[in-house]
Amino acid sequence: MKRGLIRVGSLLMILIGSWGCGAPRILGKATLANGSAAPGAGTPAPGVTVNFINLAGAIEESIVSVETDAKGEYKSPELTPGKFAVEAMLPGHVIGKTTVVLGKHGSKKAIFALKAIGEAKGKSVNESESENIPTPGEVKIGPPG
Numbered sequence: 001m002k003r004g005l006i007r008v009g010s011l012l013m014i015l016i017g018s019w020g021c022g023a024p025r026i027l028g029k030a031t032l033a034n035g036s037a038a039p040g041a042g043t044p045a046p047g048v049t050v051n052f053i054n055l056a057g058a059i060e061e062s063i064v065s066v067e068t069d070a071k072g073e074y075k076s077p078e079l080t081p082g083k084f085a086v087e088a089m090l091p092g093h094v095i096g097k098t099t100v101v102l103g104k105h106g107s108k109k110a111i112f113a114l115k116a117i118g119e120a121k122g123k124s125v126n127e128s129e130s131e132n133i134p135t136p137g138e139v140k141i142g143p144p145g
């Protein structure tokens with residue numbers, strides 16, 4: 001009986017000691033910014049491409065990508081320890097960027113709040129012509145004299 005308790009105790013110590021010792025990964029969430037200051041507080045952003053770029057690796061082996069799920073969450077595959085640039089990209093939104101340093105074990109979080117790109121306030125060619133606004137190349141300015 002005493003040996004059984006010692007074995008169970010040893011097994012528990014191994015399990016508790018290995019808690020959080022999983023392969024290095026980067027996880028997080030991408031949301032659409034809604035004006036709140038807290039990243040991750042907006043609407044979940046599904047379909048965001050998240051790139052993990054190993055800053056010390058060979059170029060052909062340094063980029064891995066995943067997409068966010070319906071809740072806007074993502075989880076990288078197992079990565080080698082090191083420094084990573086993490087980018088979150090969604091068409092029509094500013095690219096989110098951060099840097100994460102991974103150790104040999106455990107995971108780190110990178111949370112993104114993606115802001116929509118504002119529309120340009122320019123005028124169409126027809127509006128410019130009707131308001132007599134010259135287009136580039138139309139104005140011919142010569143040297144003084």
